[in-house]
Amino acid sequence: MASEKMTLLLVLHAHQPVGNFDHVMHYAYETCYEPVVKTLEQYPEFRCGLHYSGPLLNWLKQNQPGYLEQVAKLSQKGQVEILTGGYYxxxxxxxxxxxxxxxxVKQSGFTRETFGKKPTGLWLAERIWEPGMPAKIGGLDLAYTLVDDTHLYYAGLGPEAMFGYHLTEREGFGLGVFPTHKELRYSIPFKDPSETLDFLKRVLDSKGPTCATYGDDMEKFGLWPDTWDWVFKRGWLKRFIEAALEASDWLSLGHCGQWASENPPEGRIYLPTAAYEEMLTWALPSRTAVKMEALTKELKQKGEFExxxxxxxxxxxxxxxxxxRESNLMHKRMLFVSQKLANMDAPELALDHLYQSQCNCAYWHGLFGGLYLAHLRAAVHEHLIKADTLADKALHGKADWAECRALDLDLDGREEVVLAGPHLDAVIHPSYGGSVSVLDLRPQAFNLGLGLTRRHEAYHELLTMTGDEGDSEGEVQSIHDRVVFKEENLEKHLIYDWYERAMFQDHILPEGTGLRDMPxxxxxxxxxxxNQPYEILEKGQAKERAxxxxxxxxxxxxDGGNWPxxxxxGFSLGPGALFSVDYIATAPDKGRPGVMFAVEINFSLLAASDPGKHILLPGKEKMGLESPWEKGLVSSLDLVNEADGFVVRLSLNPPALLWCYPVETVSQSxxxxxxxxxxxxxxLVWPFAANREKLSAGIDLEVL
Incomplete structure (x- = not known):
């Protein structure tokens, strides 16, 4: 044992997602990243690890290069250890x-060039582990990573094993794993420093010299709600550092890499697929997650949880x-583009766009907005479109082209059809109402079909409960423990869709149905x-059209009976930036009631309140997106997105009634x-009178 003391291995992880707003990045820098490093500079004896994700590094390099120089100095003098990870x-x-x-490899190279040292530790995003991880990253000269103590519990170990580090392997590739202790995650920086030090002293007294690991978000130090006042204004960070340094007779502050090089592992371990405890609950179906949370609460109340x-x-x-479904579609499109690039001599820029599309934040939802933040979903699609477009330019050159491809893109066991050309591409689901889940404007790198289905979430149950939101003895609460409603009567806005929202979904409605009935x-x-299957009659491609x-x-x-x-x-893509959809509805039996044939197009321009994003009707009548509205017999309309520089015109034949309303979710951040x-x-609504056998309608969508 290199030391007879208790060692605290503290690692702070700083991250902002691809596609985040610039003002958010500035705010995060000013309230968190800058003051944390400035504080570390004041205490050169306080050692810790740092990890920065690629999206944040790119922003810092462009906007705050001096900050990177500050971190480099801390690294070069040995005060901080820089970890690598997946760049984006x-x-x-x-x-x-x-x-x-x-x-x-990209992040390790950036780390060597910017911070002056070769990293040996890997930051594992969201601590999401699979047993094959050591082989997946084997041969990249990585000695260790951080996981959650949950991983070790699921491997059958007890609380006494949550210290030191263990060694695992796959296919002969070894990797050290340091468990982040939940006691530390929930006390730093939320409890008084004395509580953390008391815990570490108790561990030393009971176990003898060992290490305890803390690895968590730097954003807890100033950016999370209420933490700036607690961490900086009320001095928690300085008090914590000073208390740790004053305890130097029994406590040392170290780096994971040094500890692993100087101390043997506690033993060999094989971890199951896992992440931190909260993540695994969020991943459950929402109704099951409610039961899981109730069971966990019951066991804690009984003192049986541990x-x-x-x-x-x-x-x-x-x-x-x-x-x-939206997450799966992004994920499977990402896999498709990845394989497409792997099968060719891919341009470097295309690969970089692919890697940016793999930023995890928009693919899931838990405590943070994640999937529910449309601008993050848009960023994933943006970079997928750019990567795919660059690949197609390399394959097709400057010539116009069109392609019709049938494949199980979303891997649900049912065939989708992709119509693509240099200006547009569409993903059509014959098995799900013949709907369109993706409609990419390729030059603008914008997916017009960027909507979201309204679903039940476990935290919606909180809207029928009350609880104490107050502080405990002046300490700040973790966001895992806070319950905040940002407006009153949110429960009135809980609406759950019975179908997955998409574009060009076909409704048959009773006469008399109105806009009031839709939201x-x-x-x-x-x-x-x-949401029922259509059969494929014909598909193909020729020159500039698919x-x-x-x-x-x-x-x-x-109510009066059933009629066939x-x-x-029909869908047609091309030539140029034209996407056409035509309908022929045939009701051969007489005596049926009159109905309304409504084609629903779920779309997003990303902001309802931005006046530069609106619908423009004939006569230059501008309609916003914040509130429901209706118009009668419109022959054309423009979807205007000034911020992203495009207008999409829909020409309707015959003219249709228009019903438009915002789709809003009640979501947690x-x-x-x-x-x-x-x-x-x-x-788009057309009457289909009882005495008519056939209804024909067409929609031409063109990017102007």
């Missing part, structure tokens, strides 16, 4: 091995890909087309529960 903060377990290794902890676990991160799902669906024709032999299911209804639906705009539902 991917979940290494969820991306192809080739991409995972390339991202680590004993049962190794046997109590939630899902795995991959469950998010089942829980959220709250008060309408009666008389058709079986929205097409697909579908048919569903469905019905009208009214066949809907033929670190600051509390709030309504969040996800997109807009635009409904």
């Amino acid at each position: 903060e991917p979940l290494l377990a969820s991306i192809p091995k080739r991409d995972a290794r390339a991202q680590i 004993e049962m902890r190794p046997f109590l676990r939630g899902g795995i991160w991959d469950n998010f890909l089942v829980k959220y 709250g799902l008060g309408f009666r669906e008389w058709g079986d087309f929205v 097409w697909l024709r579908l048919l569903r032999k469905g019905g009208i299911y009214s 209804l066949n809907v033929e639906k 670190e600051s509390g529960l709030e309504r969040t705009y996800q997109g807009s539902s635009l409904n």
Whole structure:
């Protein structure tokens, strides 16, 4: 043993997602990143580890290069140890091995060049571990990573094993794993420094010399709600550092890399697929997560939780890909683009866009906004579009082209059809109402189909509960413990869709249905087309055009009886930036009731309140996206996005009634529960009178 003291290994992880707003980055820098490093500079004897994700490093390099020089000085004099990771903060377990290794190589190279030292430790994003991880990253000269103590509990170990480090391997590639102790995660920086030091002293007295590891978000130190006042204004960070240094007779401050090089592992271990405890609960289906949280609470109240902890676990991160169709679609498109680039001599810029699309934040949802933040989803699609477009330019050159490809893109066992050209591409799901989940404007790198389905979340149960939100003896609460409602009566906005929202979804509605019935799902669906399969009649491509024709032999299911209804639906992409959809609805039986044929287009321009993002009707009538509205018999309309520099014109033949309303979710972020705009539902409505056998309608969508 290199030391007879207790050693605290403290690692701070700083991250901002790809696509985050510049003003958020500035605020995070001023309230967290800058004051943390300035404080470390004042205490050169205080040693710790630091990790910065690539999106944040890129921003710092452009906006605050002096900050990187400050961190480099701390690194070069040995005060801080810099960890590597996947450059754009991917979940290494969820991306192809080739991409995972390339991202680590990119960050390790940046670390050597910028901070002057070769990293030996890996920051594992969200501590998401898979047993094959050592082989996946093997041969990259990495000695250790940090996991959660949860991982060790799930391997069957007890509380006494949550210190030191263990050694694991796969295919002969070894890797040290340091468990981050939950006691430290929940006390730093939320409890008085004395409580953390008392815990460490008790460990030393009971176990003898060993190390305890803390690895968590730097954002807890000033950026999380209420923490700036606590950490800096009220001096928690300085008090903590000074208390730790004053305890130097029994406490030392170290680096994980040095500890691993000077001390043997506690033993060999093989960890199951795992992440931190909260993540595994968030990944569960929402109703199951409610039960999980209730059981956990009951066991804690009975004092039985710690004993049962190794046997109590939630899902795995991959469950998010089942829980959220939007997440799975991004993930499977990412895999598709990754393989496409792997099969060619890919341009470096295309690879970089691919890696940016792998930033994990938009793929899941828990305590933070994540998937529910449309601008983060948009960033993933933006970089996928750019990577895919660069690949296609390399393959096709400057010539115009069009492609129709049938494949199981989202890996649900059902075939999708992708229509693509240099200006647009669309992902069509014949098995799900012949709907369109993706409509990319390729030159603008914008997915117009960027909406989100309204779903039940476990934390919605909080809207029917009350609790104490106050501080405990003046200390700041962890955001895991805070319950904040950012507006009153949020429970009135809980609406759960019965179908997955997409573009070009076909409703059969009773006559008399109006806009008032749509946002709250008060309408009666008389058709079986929205989420049911269409058969493929024809598909193909020729020169600058690709097409697909579908048919569903469905019905009208009214109060007075059932009648057959066949809907033929055609898609055509090209030439140029033109995407056309045409319908032929045929109801051969007489005596049926009159209905309304409504085509729902869920789209997003990313902001409802921005006056530069609106719908422009004939006569220059500007319609906003914040509130529901309707118009009668419109022949064309423009979707205007001034910020991103495009206008999309929809030409309707025959003219249609328009119903438009915002789609909002009640979602959770670190600051509390709030309504969040996800997109807009635009409904094009044609009457289909009882005495008509056939209805034909067409929609031409063109990027101007």
